[in-house]
Amino acid sequence: MILAPHGRDGAVIGELLSAKAQVVERCADIAALVAALEVGGALAIVAEEALGHTDLAPLQAWLAGQPPWSDFPFVVLGHGRREARAMRALERLDSLGNVILLERPLHAEGFLRTVGSALGARRRQYEARARVAELRESETKFRAITESMPQIVWSAGPDGEHDFYNERWFAFTGIPHGFGSGHGWRDLVHADDRSEAWSTWRHSVATGDDYTIEYRLRRDDGRYIWVLSRATAIRDGHGNVLRWMGTCTDIEEIVAARETLARSREELTQLIETRTEDLQTALSQLQAEVVERERAEAQLRQSQKLEAVGQLTGGVAHDFNNLLTVIGSSVDLMRKPDLPEERRRRYMNAITETVARASKLTGQLLAFARRQPLKPEVFDVGHQVENVAELIRPLVGARVRIDLHLCSPACFAKADIGQFETSLVNLAVNARDAMSDEGRLSIKLAEVDTMPSIRGQAAKPGAFVALSIADTGSGIPTDTMDTIFEPFFTTKEVGKGTGLGLSQVFGFAKQSGGDIQVASPPGSGAIFTLYLPRADAPVVDTAEPEATHVQAANVHHGEVLVVEDNDAVGQFSTEMLSDLGYHTTWAANATEALALLAEPARRFDLVFSDVIMPGMNGVELAHIVQERFPGIPIVLTSGYSSVLAAEGRHGFELIQKPYSVEALSRLLHKVMAERAALLQ
Numbered sequence: 001m002i003l004a005p006h007g008r009d010g011a012v013i014g015e016l017l018s019a020k021a022q023v024v025e026r027c028a029d030i031a032a033l034v035a036a037l038e039v040g041g042a043l044a045i046v047a048e049e050a051l052g053h054t055d056l057a058p059l060q061a062w063l064a065g066q067p068p069w070s071d072f073p074f075v076v077l078g079h080g081r082r083e084a085r086a087m088r089a090l091e092r093l094d095s096l097g098n099v100i101l102l103e104r105p106l107h108a109e110g111f112l113r114t115v116g117s118a119l120g121a122r123r124r125q126y127e128a129r130a131r132v133a134e135l136r137e138s139e140t141k142f143r144a145i146t147e148s149m150p151q152i153v154w155s156a157g158p159d160g161e162h163d164f165y166n167e168r169w170f171a172f173t174g175i176p177h178g179f180g181s182g183h184g185w186r187d188l189v190h191a192d193d194r195s196e197a198w199s200t201w202r203h204s205v206a207t208g209d210d211y212t213i214e215y216r217l218r219r220d221d222g223r224y225i226w227v228l229s230r231a232t233a234i235r236d237g238h239g240n241v242l243r244w245m246g247t248c249t250d251i252e253e254i255v256a257a258r259e260t261l262a263r264s265r266e267e268l269t270q271l272i273e274t275r276t277e278d279l280q281t282a283l284s285q286l287q288a289e290v291v292e293r294e295r296a297e298a299q300l301r302q303s304q305k306l307e308a309v310g311q312l313t314g315g316v317a318h319d320f321n322n323l324l325t326v327i328g329s330s331v332d333l334m335r336k337p338d339l340p341e342e343r344r345r346r347y348m349n350a351i352t353e354t355v356a357r358a359s360k361l362t363g364q365l366l367a368f369a370r371r372q373p374l375k376p377e378v379f380d381v382g383h384q385v386e387n388v389a390e391l392i393r394p395l396v397g398a399r400v401r402i403d404l405h406l407c408s409p410a411c412f413a414k415a416d417i418g419q420f421e422t423s424l425v426n427l428a429v430n431a432r433d434a435m436s437d438e439g440r441l442s443i444k445l446a447e448v449d450t451m452p453s454i455r456g457q458a459a460k461p462g463a464f465v466a467l468s469i470a471d472t473g474s475g476i477p478t479d480t481m482d483t484i485f486e487p488f489f490t491t492k493e494v495g496k497g498t499g500l501g502l503s504q505v506f507g508f509a510k511q512s513g514g515d516i517q518v519a520s521p522p523g524s525g526a527i528f529t530l531y532l533p534r535a536d537a538p539v540v541d542t543a544e545p546e547a548t549h550v551q552a553a554n555v556h557h558g559e560v561l562v563v564e565d566n567d568a569v570g571q572f573s574t575e576m577l578s579d580l581g582y583h584t585t586w587a588a589n590a591t592e593a594l595a596l597l598a599e600p601a602r603r604f605d606l607v608f609s610d611v612i613m614p615g616m617n618g619v620e621l622a623h624i625v626q627e628r629f630p631g632i633p634i635v636l637t638s639g640y641s642s643v644l645a646a647e648g649r650h651g652f653e654l655i656q657k658p659y660s661v662e663a664l665s666r667l668l669h670k671v672m673a674e675r676a677a678l679l680q
Contacts, residue, residue: 001036003027004047009077009104013045016108017115034058037072042122043115045075051092060095069129071098073118078103152227152248154185158241160205169248174220190216190224197229208233208241214255217248226255264293327351355658376512378535379420381413381465382406382445388421389443392428399438406445413465414535415512423505427469427528430502434473434526442470451531454517463534464514470527476520484518505530558605558672562586563593563621565613573608580665590616590624597629604632606671611638622652631679633671 004010005028014024025041027033033044037059066072074096093099100114146153146166155164162185170177173188189197193215204211211231216224231246268289275285327350334347389402396402413420431441445467451460476484485506505528509516514531560582564570574584585604587593590613596602607625611618622634639657655667 001025001027001033001041001044002046003030003033003044003050004077005029005050006047009047013111016112020112022115030054030056030059034062037062043073043075043118045077045115047077048079048093051076056092056095063097067129069125069132071125073098073100073122075100075102075114075118077106149247151250154246154248156231156244156246158205158243160201160244172219173217188218190218192216201231204231204233205244208235208239211244211246214251225250226252261293264289268293327355352660375416375418376414377417378412378414378538379417380410381467381532382410384417384420385424385443385445385467388424391421392425392441395425396428396432396441397437400432400435401440403440403442405442407447410537411445411447411465412535412537413532415514415532416508419504419508419512420532423508423530424467424469426502426505427530431469431471431473431526434475435471436473439472439525442468444468444470447534448531451515452517454515457515464531465534467530467532468527469530471525473525475524476518476526481518481520485516558582559603560584560668561593561596561604561607563590563607563609563613563618565589565610569610576661576664577608577668580661580668582668589613590618590621593621594624594628597625597632605675606668607632607634608668609634609636611636619652631675633675635667635671 002010002013002024004013004026010026014026017024025036027036029050033046037044063072076093076096076099078101093101100118102111102114143166147168149166149168152169152172153164153166154162154169156162169175175188186194186198197213197215200213201211203209210233211229214226214228217227219225227248228251229246229248231244233241234243234245236242271285271289331347331351334344385404385406389404393402428441435441445465448464448466449461451462451464453459485502506516509530509532513533516531517529518526519529520526560577562570562573562577562584564573564586565588570586570588574586577584585596585602587596590609593607593609597604597607607622609618609621613621616624618636618638622636625632625634633653635653635655637655637657637659653667653671655664
């Protein structure tokens with residue numbers, strides 16, 4: 001808005017600003033200026049003489065009505081006279097607040113810079129208002145989240161001073177609002193726990209490490225309750241601690257169950273030590289004591305649902321530690337200088353077999369979690385069942401009769417054949433154990449148009465293949481029916497099973513788009529029904545395969561680019577490939593690999609890359625190599641990759657870790673032979 005009613009100042013300024021794409025409105029007097037301000041504007045340019053003896057009350061009233069964040073700018077064009085301004089003139093200027101005084105005559109560039117600066121300052125006022133609004137909204141959301149949580153939530157500054165508690169804190173402790181700053185929380189911690197809790201917290205504040213501790217906290221009724229207190233540091237981009245966010249969770253039931261279990265174990269030990277003289281009495285009391293212990297463990301499981309991940313980890317650690325014990329012991333024994341060659345071979349075989357078992361255990365875990373990279377393909381289910389049945393017969397024993405009822409004509413499914421065979425073997429072995437090695441195992445195959453309701457899920461219409469495995473064993477107790485698919489759940493004695501067989505079947509079925517159902521009529525054994533998506537029969541290719549003219553000697557040698565970020569694995573891989581007759585170059589990451597491929601003097605026959613790497617992963621690298629260097633084949637390797645589990649192999653060859661020298665040699669031989677055939 002421009003208020004310069006006398007002379008040509010208003011017209012000249014308006015033209016000058018319009019040329020700079022500014023929207024200009026000229027005002028005849030103070031009333032018109034106020035009216036324009038009511039509509040909205042960013043800056044007012046006022047000639048000093050227009051303020052003269054004019055009543056500024058309407059303008060001052062408008063200014064007084066502005067919100068606190070607003071400081072509206074005025075550019076006042078002075079009269080340019082040498083004499084000093086009268087006190088009244090200065091007061092009238094001061095009454096406008098944010099005033100930039102420019103003496104005339106004006107310099108166009110200086111004037112435009114001043115206007116631009118004033119407009120920028122006005123824009124920053126609006127941006128500051130928006131930031132304040134965002135902060136208030138964030139604070140509102142934060143409080144809403146913390147108040148909806150069942151735990152006590154608190155926060156502290158980087159120095160460890162607590163400055164926020166949610167309502168749960170005040171309700172739990174009975175402390176009136178207003179308490180919260182300083183170290184007052186220590187007074188509510190049980191005297192026996194106070195020193196450890198305080199020293200742990202101060203250590204976290206000093207080091208920036210996360211904070212986790214259990215202690216007893218006084219409730220408003222004076223009773224001390226066990227809580228699990230955790231705190232996590234919130235950091236800036238440089239790693240500096242900005243704040244601490246923490247929670248306190250009531251774990252009274254967990255501690256009670258833990259103490260009950262500990263007491264049960266202690267009583268069991270005393271029972272064994274004091275009653276060894278009378279074996280029958282000791283056994284009776286031991287059985288009774290085990291039934292206390294099972295109840296205590298059931299109570300502990302119920303109260304530790306939040307610790308499910310920890311239980312899973314413990315099971316994995318148990319099984320892997322057993323395997324590592326075999327490997328470690330074998331390695332230690334092989335270091336003996338006078339070890340006979342026969343024993344050395346035995347220990348080496350033990351290591352190889354144990355690595356295979358560890359790999360199988362990993363595969364079962366990934367299958368349960370539906371994270372196993374699958375290779376689905378269409379196959380004749382009945383034909384595959386017949387093949388597996390031949391493998392099952394020696395496993396189940398001669399006293400178990402196997403009856404096959406296959407559909408006719410043939411029915412087809414789309415799934416990973418290897419995982420399907422493993423699932424069928426797992427179900428058959430479980431059935432054998434349930435029948436105590438004697439009974440009848442019935443395997444029935446049928447096509448269905450609906451997958452029924454399973455574990456409370458709605459029925460799913462569609463084309464499915466249903467494979468039922470029924471046994472004449474003891475059946476499944478009702479109280480364990482809901483837990484048989486959980487990892488590491490087993491009713492077998494220690495050393496007889498890992499508890500991962502059914503979890504593998506469950507994960508394979510779900511990841512394949514199907515499911516598994518179990519039924520156990522009283523006294524009639526158990527029936528497991530595996531549902532897999534049905535598929536049309538594959539088209540048979542009758543064309544004769546083209547003969548290859550590549551000699552074996554030409555496919556066992558070549559230049560291989562190894563891409564591996566782990567130093568130990570990279571060193572091992574390059575040495576292994578060298579032993580197989582390949583010349584290798586090692587790149588520590590995808591960026592380095594692409595740079596080597598782009599060098600004109602380099603010539604690579606194959607890229608062998610890990611999938612999981614920092615920055616660009618192996619799948620992304622493979623796509624780029626395929627695009628930029630189409631003549632170079634790619635082989636990927638991984639122990640586990642969420643990308644491969646979710647999206648498959650992306651059309652690339654894949655060898656799973658851990659792999660054997662023989663398996664790697666066979667795959668590279670195949671890939672190099674295919675490349676040689678394409679180059680002819």
